Amino acid sequence: MTVTLRALLGASALLALSGAAMAETEITVATVNNGDMVRMQGLMDDFYKKHPDIKVNWVTLEENVLRQKVTTDIATKGGQFDVLTIGTYEVPIWGKQGWLVPLDDLPASYDKADLLPAIAGGLTVDGHLMASPFYGESSMVMYRTDLMEKAGLKMPEKPTWDDIKKAAAAMTDKSKEQYGICLRGKAGWGENMAFLTAMSNSFGARWFDENWKPQFDQAAWHDTLAFYLDLMTNYGPPGASNNGFNENLALFQQGHCGMWIDATVAASFVTGKDSTVADKVGFALAPDMGKGKRGNWLWAWALAIPAGSQKVDAAKTFIDWATNKDYLALVASKEGWANVPPGTRTSLYANPEYAKVPFAKMTLDSINSADPTHPTVDPVPYVGVQFAAIPEFQGIGTQVGQIFSAVLAGTTSLEDGLKQAQDSTTAAMTKAGYIK
Amino acid sequence: MARRVSNGQKALTTVLAWAVGLLIFFPILWTVLMSFHAEGDAIKSPFEMLSSPWTLASYGEVQERSNYTLHFFNSVVISVGSTVLALVIAIPGAWAMAFVPGRKTKDLLMWMLSTKMMPAVGVLIPMYLGFKNLGLLDTRTGLVIIMTLINLPIIIWMLYTYFKEIPGEILEAARMDGASLRSEIIHVLTPMAVPGIASTVLLNIILAWNEAFWTLQLTTHNAAPLTTFIASYSSPEGLFYAKLSAASTMAIAPILIMGWFSQKQLVRGLTFGAVK
Secondary structure, three states: OHHHHHHHHHHHHHHHHHHHHOOOEEEEEEEEOOHHHHHHHHOHHHHHHHOOOEEEEEEEEOHHHHHHHHHHHHHOOOOOOOEEEEEOOHHHHHHHHOOEOOOOOOOHHHOHHHEOHHHHHHOEEOOEEOOEEEEEEEEEEEEEHHHHHHOOOOOOOOOEHHHHHHHHHHHOEHHHOEEEEEOOOOOOOOOHHHHHHHHHHHOOOOOEOOOOOEOOOOHHHHHHHHHHHHHHHHHOOOOHHHOOHHHHHHHHHOOOEEEEEEEOOHHHHHOOOOOOOHHHEEEEEOOEOOOOOEOOOEEEEEEEOEOOOOOHHHHHHHHHHHHOHHHHHHHHHHHOHHHOOOOOEHHHHHOHHHHOOOOHHHHHHHHHOOOOOOOOOOOOOOOOOOOOOOOOHHHHHHHHHHHHHHHHHOOOOHHHHHHHHHHHHHHHHHHOOOOO | OOOOOOHHHHHHHHHHHHHHHHHHHHHHHHHHHHHOOOHHHHOOOHHHHHHOOOOOHHHHHHHHHOOHHHHHHHHHHHHHHHHHHHHHHHHHHHHHHHHOOOOOHHHHHHHHHHHHHOOHHHHHHHHHHHHHHOOOOOOHHHHHHHHHHHHHHHHHHHHHHHHHOOOHHHHHHHHHOOOOHHHHHHHHHHHHOHHHHHHHHHHHHHHHHHOOOHHHHHOOOOOOOHHHHHHOOOOOOOOOHHHHHHHHHHHHHHHHHHHHHOHHHHHHHHOOOOOO
16 A cells, blocks of 8 residues: 555656656737638647647737737736737837847748848848748739730739729729729728828828928829729729728629739639639739839738747747748648748749749739838838838828728818828827927 | 507507517627628628528637637636626625715715726726736736726616615614614615616626627736637638627627526516616
8 A cells, every 4th residue: 555655656756747847838929810820820730749848829819909909018018928910010110119029049940031021121120130920911903814805905914003094994894793993992001091002102102201291282192092083983893982801802702893902912812712703813013103113012910029028938939930931831731832821931932833823923023022111202201111110100090091081982072181181190290299 | 547559559569679679689690690601602792691501610610719618618707706796895885875875975876987988998008007017917807806897886876776766664674673784785685676686687797798898908818708709700801701700609699598598587677666
């Protein structure tokens, strides 16, 4: 009996010791509910096999809820998260505030030099990589090849806005609920203003001059908005002021749009199993006006470590796993090359297998044609293509987005809308101290 | 004397009541219907969606991706725990205000109610810092405390209204018979106010179950209730209606069932004291 008891005690002690040796570090990862993020959660077995000592808790939230929540946590150094999924808008602002842990010491196998320069540039602050890109995107033209052919037109690889208008007119047949073009109209700094800001860059407009004076009273913004209204009024779907990414995706997938200019990530959806036009989609670069800038944006969802995290080493291990070249190969082996997170690494686009994906080249060309540090024809004091990376932009951008959405809905005139945008932005920038 | 109602009036009232009822219920019905369709079908026009194949795929995916049991357990603990804790505080409070009111009782009641008028986001940062310093972030204890504080004014107001309907003489008689204050509240007042207390409990469980600001802000994983479970299925890039509807249906089903079984009690409590 005594021997049995001793044996049991001994075994328990051994178990306790081995337990201590295998002690798990738990990290909490905050992320958004996008396809690539969900796919990563499904591939965690590979991570646990390589790192059995780290346990990952996922917090998946809607983008705006996540943004508010992580902002609160990071500003108060709450320490609830060890890895954050943030975008190219937050990284320059939070990096400058000292809220993020630099990722300069990731292992050599991470191969920082392999990151696409345009994407890495948007995530680097004062020479330090502050977040590791998980997937990158730009925007491009997605169009119906069958409708273009029927109209006797051919979409250039690098179209102008006039090409787009001509194609939209030719493909519109409202009696069949077929609209030449679908564009974002729903108010929000990341909704209609992402599209309109990128579009305005190609028209030679800018949000602010070098002295932070708003520029909505300039001709370039008038031309941008007038062209957009002309397109949407004559060739767009009804109720477009309520349409964001998902609404336009649904319209395009159901065959109601001749063209859709939106995120490159949409390419896999419009050619996917839920699309009724999957085999009739072509891609082209976002349009320009011959002024040296195209109307495409640049965005990346990236993984970063908040300065309040107590588990920086485990968080870095996770980020390295999720964003290195091996992860791309893992996704390709499990889900096919078309499902690999796009737009982060040069080596992916050099891979002959990935080159077979129909939208691969156009995605890369779109990303490469965007420059967040020189986004506009005339010089600007801010970084960011479809946004100005200043903390006030979320509020200002959403307010202007609401005004422009009302202009599209027809409740405000073009002139009034631009005046309201100029006045409200001037007031906000003066209050924030940018305009003395 | 009962008023004479013609058959035509009865029929009209019935149709009207059903129409209003269905109108209110329609969003829930549509959510449930969407949850049984594929993502590609859920975005189609209503007729096309209803005629497309029905599937449980979204439920399967939601089950696979989320720990529903944990979220459900957290919701139960937070809503029931906060309601019980609030009752323990509110019953004596409402008793005092109803039976031994002071000069400032009305002002006190109005002040309590006024706390509900402040936007929650206005105190987010101080509350967050407080929770962080007390180690209450992402804990069920923290959520129970905050839900108690949020719902306390409503609970006190409801109980105060019910208690006012109970004749004070009955409590006086109990006192004459030698009942202590504790006995008076527990053995005399509470049993008489059961319908009112029951409806207060039900209403507050529902309010705590559905609360989606503090529960989203103050939890991450361990204490996250069903509101965060729902929030995780909205997506800015990609179709999500069917999965979001499945998650919403799973989140509201328990409280709907509870409401269904206790509706008599709820109506009885809400109309308690309406007829003298």
